[in-house]
Amino acid sequence: DMELVIPPPPPLGNRVVELTNLGIQFGGRTLFRNFTHVFENGQRIGVAGRNGVGKTSLLKAIIGELPPTEGTVKIGQLTKFNYVDQSRLQLREDRTVIDEVSDGTEFVIWGAGKLSLRAYLKRFLFSDDRINLQVKYLSGGERSRLLLARILKQGGNFLILDEPTNDLDLNTLRVLEEALIAFPGVVLVVSHDRYFLNRVCTGIFAFEGDEQVAYSVGDYEYYLEKKKRAAAALAAPVAASFQVAPKSSVSKPATASRDTAPKSTGGKRKLSFKEARELDDMENQVYGVEEQIGKIENLFADPEFHKTHATQTNALLAELAAHKEKLNQLYKRWEELEAIKTASGV
Secondary structure (H helix, E strand, C coil): CCCCCCCCCCCCCCCCEEEEEEEEEECCEEEEEEEEEECCCCCEEEEECCCCCCHHHHHHHHHCCCCCCEEEEEECCCCCEEEECCCCCCCCCCCEHHHHHHCCCCEEEECCEEEEHHHHHHHCCCCHHHHCCEHHHCCHHHHHHHHHHHHHCCCCCEEEEECCCCCCCHHHHHHHHHHHHHCCCEEEEECCCHHHHHHHCCEEEEEEECCEEEEEECCHHHHHHHHHHHHHHHHCHHHHCCCCCCCCCCCCCCCCCCCCCCCCCCCCCCCCHHHHHHHHHHHHHHHHHHHHHHHHHHHHHCCCHHHHCHHHHHHHHHHHHHHHHHHHHHHHHHHHHHHHHHHHCC
């Protein structure tokens, strides 16, 4: 099996990066404002949004290349950025793979020791016969791996990747995902690849328009589901009275049987005794699921999460996804029962 290994980073301090009421204007237009976030060691955050909304500007503000229009960026003393630029830098076509990463040196700093350039390139899946090949003969995936090897050689414990999945072949993409998941620092990554964001990220910075950036714990699908439920809550009077959270599987949502489902015969029917009791208990069911969800979200929000529960991240995200489906079913059933009750005139 292929294994892409990112150089081990130096340790982070208690303060990593703190963004407070951050805002950026560009060309007279406000891209975003009032964005606050405190980065914690172990976070892998995806940045999602349409082109031109300010994703790259946010990255550059964090590393100090673009002064914010408002707010502050505080960087910890031990925080060292490593920024993989969207432009991908230009590889020199006539140079060999090993020449592209050498910079006149024979070794790469690897943790507390050194690694030969050849051994280093093998960590990026280059075989001996490809190491001496000229860049112009490389595939798109090989070129991307070479660029990553060249930039990651610089080290850093706060890794920033701007569209790293472009041109990567499927196998390389998968091993990159595994390498980032195992990276013992902070990862901030811009990508339009939904699957990549779901696989890698423990949180999402979502550029939602109206000059707003939202932070959501969990993967990209979970963010979309929360946004969908929030919109439904505003539109539906029943759902609007509750603050929707992620969800936890408590009990199976009640489902209408064929003979109790609303009929389109034109005649009005009332809730059955069983349905009436189900409707009366629906609020408790929803609160119960939301309470379980809240417990998991509190775990993610705990600054010590990545020290105490790092190995459980994927399992907890999967549990949240299961809870999401549970809560959706409860709301659907609730609306169905309310529709029957309203139609009956009770």
